[in-house]
Amino acid sequence: MSSQDSIEGQQCPLAVGVETSSQSASDGETDCEVITVTIGATVPTGFENTAAEEVQEKIGADATISKDRGRIYFQITTDKLSQVHNLRSVDNLFVVVEEYDNYQFKDSKEETLEDLQKLASKLPWTNALKVWKLNTSLKKKRGPHRRPQGPKGKGRRGRNFQDRGKANKDVVETDTMETVTAEIEKLQLEPQAPTTGQGGGSPDLENSPLGEQQEVEGQEPGPKALKFRVTCSRAGDKHSFSSNEAARDFGGAVQDFFQWKADMTKFDIEVLLNIHNVEVVIGIALTEESLHRRNITHFGPTTLRSTLCYGMLRLSKPQSSDVILDPMCGTGAIPLEGAIEWQQAFYLAGDNNDMAVSRTVNNICHIQKKRLDKSSTPGLPIDTVQWDLCHLPMRTNSVDIIITDMPFGKRMGSRKKNWDLYPPCLREMARVSRPGSGKAVILTQDKKCFQKAISRMGGLWRKHHTVWVNVGGLHAGVFLLKRLSYRVKPHLYRIYFRNGIEMTFCHYLFD
Numbered sequence: 001m002s003s004q005d006s007i008e009g010q011q012c013p014l015a016v017g018v019e020t021s022s023q024s025a026s027d028g029e030t031d032c033e034v035i036t037v038t039i040g041a042t043v044p045t046g047f048e049n050t051a052a053e054e055v056q057e058k059i060g061a062d063a064t065i066s067k068d069r070g071r072i073y074f075q076i077t078t079d080k081l082s083q084v085h086n087l088r089s090v091d092n093l094f095v096v097v098e099e100y101d102n103y104q105f106k107d108s109k110e111e112t113l114e115d116l117q118k119l120a121s122k123l124p125w126t127n128a129l130k131v132w133k134l135n136t137s138l139k140k141k142r143g144p145h146r147r148p149q150g151p152k153g154k155g156r157r158g159r160n161f162q163d164r165g166k167a168n169k170d171v172v173e174t175d176t177m178e179t180v181t182a183e184i185e186k187l188q189l190e191p192q193a194p195t196t197g198q199g200g201g202s203p204d205l206e207n208s209p210l211g212e213q214q215e216v217e218g219q220e221p222g223p224k225a226l227k228f229r230v231t232c233s234r235a236g237d238k239h240s241f242s243s244n245e246a247a248r249d250f251g252g253a254v255q256d257f258f259q260w261k262a263d264m265t266k267f268d269i270e271v272l273l274n275i276h277n278v279e280v281v282i283g284i285a286l287t288e289e290s291l292h293r294r295n296i297t298h299f300g301p302t303t304l305r306s307t308l309c310y311g312m313l314r315l316s317k318p319q320s321s322d323v324i325l326d327p328m329c330g331t332g333a334i335p336l337e338g339a340i341e342w343q344q345a346f347y348l349a350g351d352n353n354d355m356a357v358s359r360t361v362n363n364i365c366h367i368q369k370k371r372l373d374k375s376s377t378p379g380l381p382i383d384t385v386q387w388d389l390c391h392l393p394m395r396t397n398s399v400d401i402i403i404t405d406m407p408f409g410k411r412m413g414s415r416k417k418n419w420d421l422y423p424p425c426l427r428e429m430a431r432v433s434r435p436g437s438g439k440a441v442i443l444t445q446d447k448k449c450f451q452k453a454i455s456r457m458g459g460l461w462r463k464h465h466t467v468w469v470n471v472g473g474l475h476a477g478v479f480l481l482k483r484l485s486y487r488v489k490p491h492l493y494r495i496y497f498r499n500g501i502e503m504t505f506c507h508y509l510f511d
Contacts, residue, residue, distance in 0.1 A: 035078045035127050038099070040283055041090040045070040046469035046478070047311035051089040054314070059083055068235060068276035070470075073099075078131060082138055084286075088310040088341055091290045094272050094283035095135075097128040103280040109240040113249040116273075119282075120253035128284050132269060135286045227263040229270055230254060231285075236277040246273060295340070297366045298359040300331045304405055304443075308469065309337040312403055315467065315480055316441045320344035322400040327351075327389050327429065332360030332382075334403050336367060339380040347382040348399075350392075357386045390424040392432055399432045401439050408445040408474065418446050422453040430460040430483060438483030443469075445476040459484055 043051040048070070052063035055074050063074040073096065076084060084093060106112045230251035232243040250273055255262055260269075270285040292305040318324060318338065322345040326334045329349035339347050349360050361384055368380060387393055406422070409415040429440055440461065444450045454461055465480040 033078075033130075035130060036075055037078065037127055037131050038073055038075050038096040039084055039286075040066075040071060040073050040094045040096050040281065041084075041087070042071055042092045043090050044305065044308045044311055044469060046467045047089060047308070048072055050311045050314050051087070054087055054089045058087065066276070067279055068274070071274075078134055081131065081135060085138075085291070087291075088337070089307055089314075091292050091305070091307050093286040093291070095128045095131040095286060097125060097282040097284060098123050099282075100280040102278050103275075105239065105278070107240065109245070112239075112241055113245060116246060116250045117253040120250060121257050123282060132284045132286065226258070226260045226269055227267045228254065228258075228260045229262060229264050229267045230273060231270060232273040232275065234275040236275070238277070239275070243275075246275065295336045295367060296331055296333055296363055298331060298362040300356060300359055302405070302408075303331045304333045304471075306333060306337050308443075308471070309334045310341065311467075311469075312441045312443060312478055313338045313342065315465070315478065316401045316403055316439050318342040318345045318401060322346070323348065323398065324401045324403060325350075325394075325399045325432070326404050327387075327392060327402065327425075328404045328406065329360050329384070330356050330405065332363050332384070334405070335360075335382050336363060336380075338403075339382040340367065343381060345381065348385065348394075349382060350385040350387045350389075352387065352389055354386060357384055360384050389421075390428050392428055394432045396431055397434050397438075399438065400434060401441070402429050402433060403441045404443070406442055406444040406446075406450070408471075408476070409449075415446060415449065418449045422446075422449050423456060426453050426457055426461065430457065433483040435483055436485035440479075440481040440483070442479045442481065443471070443476060444479070445471065445474045447477050450477075450479065454481070 041051065041055075046069075048065045051072050052065060052074075055061050055063045055072070059074070059076060059080055061074040061076055063072045065072050072090075106115060228251075230247045232247035232250070234243040234246065251262065251271070254260065254271060272281075272283040272285055274281040274283070290305075292307040295306050296303055312334065316324075324335070324338055324345050325348045326332075327350055329335060329351050332349045335347035335349040338345065351357050351360070364380060364382060364384065371377065371380075385393070406425070407418060409418045433440065442450070451463075454463060460483070461481040462484055463479060464482045467478040467480075469476050469478055
């Protein structure tokens with residue numbers, strides 16, 4: 001079979017952009033074409049089901065969990081694109097150009113890379129590029145930050161010096177917002193035939209200093225050439241090629257097809273090539289940076305991703321008026337995410353480290369300032385305290401939910417110290433938690449120490465559910481614990497026999 005036959009014989013991909021309709025714009029001047037597309041999202045590994053539930057709850061779409069852990073796919077219409085960016089459980093978003101469930105890779109590396117090159121010109125790029133274009137216009141564009149020169153505050157230019165600098169910045173932002181649509185319209189999205197620079201045609205892109213078409217006197221400037229890069233993510237041990245080789249050859253074919261300019265850092269568009277065993281997904285990125293960077297500005301040595309915090313909070317199912325405690329808050333990532341998403345509960349964040357408490361306070365102030373700038377309620381139902389973890393200044397049975405990230409013994413502390421920390425910590429958590437209804441969601445990578453400490457609690461906690469996650473390359477567990485309404489008291493007694501044998505028995509009493 002030839003390379004072309006192998007590409008054309010791939011399994012039929014998921015429908016992308018097969019349904020279109022026309023809706024009148026609110027101002028009645030233009031029509032907005034609504035397209036049905038498939039959106040892919042990367043999520044914290046282990047919380048794929050949580051992300052799928054959120055998509056169904058907030059967008060009303062059924063999500064499919066990929067064979068490659070940490071990804072989900074769902075179909076939406078483009079009028080819901082802005083809602084997708086408000087999802088709390090997803091890290092990165094991309095629109096699917098094509099998906100192959102069973103791509104037939106060739107045995108040799110040369111033939112496989114040749115197939116990938118031919119694939120670039122056969123893909124249905126049109127609808128995916130329309131979504132990228134719409135997504136770009138929806139982003140809040142900010143102009144370059146113009147810092148006023150000279151001393152801050154009052155000076156020889158007067159006290160309004162900073163105000164004028166701020167005003168200039170506002171003008172730049174306004175001008176940028178007004179020209180976003182116009183700039184996108186100028187981008188070269190359609191495939192272009194290679195230019196030769198002969199016979200009066202446009203000059204060769206390579207001869208242009210910026211890779212763009214040069215302006216000719218008396219003619220309107222041509223479309224601006226897009227800058228792009230291809231990122232390949234590959235998993236599987238039966239491939240004859242590397243990720244870099246696939247990205248290089250596929251990217252070269254994309255460049256030849258569209259006449260775009262390759263740029264690994266200052267790119268306008270990022271093409272994604274995801275390969276997991278025989279599953280191949282080609283997409284276009286819709287996020288420039290991960291959505292988990294939304295709450296934290298003051299980072300600590302072990303700051304949790306906001307998307308992982310959301311998964312832990314959703315696992316605990318917070319209810320209205322619940323008191324939620326994070327006794328080892330670090331930078332406050334967990335209570336901050338909860339206070340934003342579940343505002344009917346009250347959150348207590350504490351740590352024994354004064355620097356951690358200071359970071360949490362600064363992060364809370366940052367969110368409050370952002371909310372105030374958006375004319376929304378600035379207050380958050382959260383408070384911060386510095387305390388001793390094993391002697392919490394709280395009443396017994398006063399907390400509904402405890403959610404925390406316990407030391408892994410890697411960057412903070414050590415495995416040896418965990419054996420001294422975990423038992424009294426879990427016992428103090430049990431004291432302040434409500435018997436019968438209290439819950440705890442604990443993240444830890446030191447699973448052996450944690451499970452041993454739980455088994456020695458005498459029935460204070462019962463392990464209800466475990467989610468295995470990947471945290472910075474470490475295999476960790478999120479444990480959902482239920483606070484029992486009774487406590488098992490072990491009573492030990494020994495029996496001595498005449499031959500010198502000693503036996504120990506344990507009798508359990510319930511109270």
